[in-house]
Amino acid sequence: MSTNCDFEKLREIAHDVRVDIIKMIYYAGSGHPGGSLSLVEIMVYLYWCVLKHDPDNPDWEERDRFVLSKGHAAPVLYSVLARRGYFPHEDLWSLRKINSHLQGHPARTETPGVEASTGSLGQGFSVALGMALGLKLDKKDSRVYVALGDGEIDEGQVWEAAMSAAHYKADNLTAILDFNTLQIDGEIFEVMNSSPIDEKFKAFGWATKTINGHNLEEIRDAFEWAKSVKGKPQLIIAHTIKGKGISFMENKVEWHGKAPNGEQFKEAMQELGVEIPDESI
Amino acid sequence: MEKKSLRKAFGEFLIEIGERDPRVVALAADLAKSTYTEMFKEKFPDRHFEFGIQEQNMMGVAAGLASTGKIPFASTFAVFAAGRAYDQVRLSIAYARFNVKIVATHAGLATGEDGASHQMTEDMALMGAIPGMVVLTASDYYSAKAVLRAAYEYDGPVYVRLIRPSAPVIYDSSLKFEIGDIIEIKKGKDVAIASCGFTVHESLKAAEILERKGVSVGVYDFLTVKPLKTDHLQMFKKYRALVTVEDHVKWGGLGSNLVAALGEAGINLSTRIIAVNDVFGRSGSPEELYRYYGLDAFSIVAKVEEILG
Ligand SMILES: Cc1ncc(C[n+]2csc(CCOP(=O)(O)OP(=O)(O)O)c2C)c(N)n1
Ligand SMILES: [Mg+2]
Numbered sequence: 001m002s003t004n005c006d007f008e009k010l011r012e013i014a015h016d017v018r019v020d021i022i023k024m025i026y027y028a029g030s031g032h033p034g035g036s037l038s039l040v041e042i043m044v045y046l047y048w049c050v051l052k053h054d055p056d057n058p059d060w061e062e063r064d065r066f067v068l069s070k071g072h073a074a075p076v077l078y079s080v081l082a083r084r085g086y087f088p089h090e091d092l093w094s095l096r097k098i099n100s101h102l103q104g105h106p107a108r109t110e111t112p113g114v115e116a117s118t119g120s121l122g123q124g125f126s127v128a129l130g131m132a133l134g135l136k137l138d139k140k141d142s143r144v145y146v147a148l149g150d151g152e153i154d155e156g157q158v159w160e161a162a163m164s165a166a167h168y169k170a171d172n173l174t175a176i177l178d179f180n181t182l183q184i185d186g187e188i189f190e191v192m193n194s195s196p197i198d199e200k201f202k203a204f205g206w207a208t209k210t211i212n213g214h215n216l217e218e219i220r221d222a223f224e225w226a227k228s229v230k231g232k233p234q235l236i237i238a239h240t241i242k243g244k245g246i247s248f249m250e251n252k253v254e255w256h257g258k259a260p261n262g263e264q265f266k267e268a269m270q271e272l273g274v275e276i277p278d279e280s281i
Numbered sequence: 282m283e284k285k286s287l288r289k290a291f292g293e294f295l296i297e298i299g300e301r302d303p304r305v306v307a308l309a310a311d312l313a314k315s316t317y318t319e320m321f322k323e324k325f326p327d328r329h330f331e332f333g334i335q336e337q338n339m340m341g342v343a344a345g346l347a348s349t350g351k352i353p354f355a356s357t358f359a360v361f362a363a364g365r366a367y368d369q370v371r372l373s374i375a376y377a378r379f380n381v382k383i384v385a386t387h388a389g390l391a392t393g394e395d396g397a398s399h400q401m402t403e404d405m406a407l408m409g410a411i412p413g414m415v416v417l418t419a420s421d422y423y424s425a426k427a428v429l430r431a432a433y434e435y436d437g438p439v440y441v442r443l444i445r446p447s448a449p450v451i452y453d454s455s456l457k458f459e460i461g462d463i464i465e466i467k468k469g470k471d472v473a474i475a476s477c478g479f480t481v482h483e484s485l486k487a488a489e490i491l492e493r494k495g496v497s498v499g500v501y502d503f504l505t506v507k508p509l510k511t512d513h514l515q516m517f518k519k520y521r522a523l524v525t526v527e528d529h530v531k532w533g534g535l536g537s538n539l540v541a542a543l544g545e546a547g548i549n550l551s552t553r554i555i556a557v558n559d560v561f562g563r564s565g566s567p568e569e570l571y572r573y574y575g576l577d578a579f580s581i582v583a584k585v586e587e588i589l590g
Contacts, residue, residue, distance in 0.1 A: 030394045096394040098565035104396035119398030121334050151311060154333030184311045185331060192333025
């Protein structure tokens with residue numbers, strides 16, 4: 001565990017995951033780069049340092065669970081799953097293609113390691129709560145982690161899940177809010193003012209903590225804090241940058257859900273310091 | 282052939298009608314760009330309501346707006362309009378009989394690479410099952426405009442099913458449409474192909490192939506999926522057989538409803554239904570998916586040949 005969690009190593013992995021994301025979406029010709037890139041450090045830290053899991057045995061009963069409620073960020077999930085060994089890395093280049101097991105949005109029945117089928121926003125949160133409650137019934141100490149978008153929390157279902165999670169004292173449930181301040185139609189507070197998010201969750205009975213979602217130290221501290229909280233579900237509000245790591249995508253609403261063209265692909269790869277053969281453009 | 286966007290037709294239509302009728306309002310759920318209600322928002326910011334990702338709330342608010350005499354056009358992807366907000370559409374809108382127009386984009390497998398989560402293949406069944414709900418479809422830009430106009434002129438809840446991809450143009454601006462109408466795109470003698478939406482184009486291709494093989498095929502565009510009116514069905518009497526084609530599940534879609542309606546109208550001909558058969562969709566291009574699920578022109582040709590024996 002500790003060698004896995006060397007921050008230098010994790011930063012390298014995060015870089016490689018960003019390369020995967022851009023390549024996958026470029027080869028697919030469609031997909032969601034912005035909200036995949038904003039989650040990279042959190043996903044890498046989760047899959048390398050937090051989750052108790054066994055890629056060779058995805059159904060291991062003692063495992064922790066992760067649910068990507070903001071399912072459109074599938075590329076970041078697929079990249080970390082492949083890099084942890086759930087399936088061959090080269091499968092990533094088949095994303096969204098007709099015979100691929102890598103669907104546009106996570107599909108439990110298709111991809112090893114995917115715990116829930118998501119893509120319709122708001123739903124994964126409830127499913128994650130159900131997992132947490134079931135694990136408690138079975139007296140297992142496994143935990144459940146769920147990633148939410150900050151636009152996603154517009155959905156009423158999110159607040160239903162939040163209320164019921166606190167009601168059932170699901171302290172084995174940790175939600176991570178990818179607070180990148182953008183959804184599709186614009187800046188989140190202009191589209192639908194959900195503020196104050198922190199106070200709302202607190203009022204619903206949650207423990208909350210706010211961090212920089214690209215800082216590994218803060219991510220580590222937040223997950224350690226989450227494990228220590230008793231009697232309440234926990235929300236980690238992670239301030240992130242949508243499109244993080246690719247300058248022309250950062251904080252740009254238009255990079256929510258489109259693939260780069262050849263020029264943009266080249267530029268992105270250059271920024272990531274990756275040589276690409278011309279024929280792949 | 283020239284391709285045009287059906288969603289853009291909706292955006293343009295809203296502005297045309299919004300200019301003349303101040304009662305028209307538009308509602309969006311973080312998809313104003315994709316559904317093109319953004320065009321309306323730019324022109325009439327006060328009459329455009331953005332809800333963020335709240336489809337259920339949006340449908341309920343549309344009902345309330347209608348109660349004050351507004352004509353709300355509530356728009357999102359079909360999977361969220363008909364699926365996520367089903368109960369709000371059923372009770373708040375349809376049972377209360379409010380004059381709300383639900384314009385659902387991204388219907389069917391034609392949505393493509395996003396995969397099953399976004400490919401709504403059950404919406405005609407869900408919406409058609411609601412008492413009093415009118416269900417309209419469109420196969421091209423001009424038919425989209427014509428059905429939207431009819432939806433606007435009608436007093437009551439209407440579900441309009443649109444698709445993501447741009448489609449080859451079949452009609453022109455002279456197309457006249459009233460609720461109940463089925464459009465005969467091509468006359469035939471032996472077999473009728475009944476379709477709606479994007480599969481109309483596969484049906485036309487199939488008809489072309491079959492004509493070359495000596496089979497005379499009529500092609501019908503069901504811009505109205507519900508209600509199916511008995512007197513409109515009489516034109517199918519002359520055929521030996523009928524094949525229906527839809528980008529939707531078999532249960533409760535165009536085919537199953539049409540076959541039942543023909544039976545009730547006493548029109549006896551042998552029928553086959555081409556539809557998605559009890560499976561979810563998957564990621565792929567619309568063309569690949571139509572081949573994969575047997576909704577493409579060659580699958581239609583094969584089915585017609587099978588039925589003719
Ligand atoms: C129920 C539902 N409504 C609409 C959509 C379409 N949609 C996909 S992503 C998205 C915006 C999500 O914004 P956010 O949660 O902030 O995600 P992020 O910024 O992390 O990408 C929308 C509206 C959806 N997937 N599900
Ligand atoms: Mg966001």
